[in-house]
Amino acid sequence: MSKVKHIGLIKFKGGASQDQIDQVFSDLMDVSENITGIEDYVSGQNSSPEGLDQGYTHGFVMTFADATARDSYLKHPDHERFKSAALPLVESVVILDFEV
Numbered sequence: 001m002s003k004v005k006h007i008g009l010i011k012f013k014g015g016a017s018q019d020q021i022d023q024v025f026s027d028l029m030d031v032s033e034n035i036t037g038i039e040d041y042v043s044g045q046n047s048s049p050e051g052l053d054q055g056y057t058h059g060f061v062m063t064f065a066d067a068t069a070r071d072s073y074l075k076h077p078d079h080e081r082f083k084s085a086a087l088p089l090v091e092s093v094v095i096l097d098f099e100v
Helices: 018-034 067-075 077-089
Strands: 004-012 038-045 058-064 090-099
Touching: 004 067, 018 038, 018 058, 018 077, 058 067, 067 077, 077 090
Parallel strands: none
Antiparallel strands: 004 058, 004 090, 038 058
16 A cells, blocks of 8 residues: 655745744644554645745645545544644645655
């Protein structure tokens, strides 16, 4: 079975403070540590000099053991709670998954 890379690009609303943004990624770290099948999680602020970010300021990458682990994460209650707390701060998000 192939591992799955789960990539998120986030554009936060103008009123979101740095503390709120930091809390979103801290909360996502907690979720990633508590759900079976997540092998790796990293996040950070855009630092690309290319100017191709289209307003997306932050991103994260999770590695799942396989598609079954990813699918379990998507419907997991901890993930649902995370989304309920984070999405009010988010203007736009792009999620892309691929197998490696």
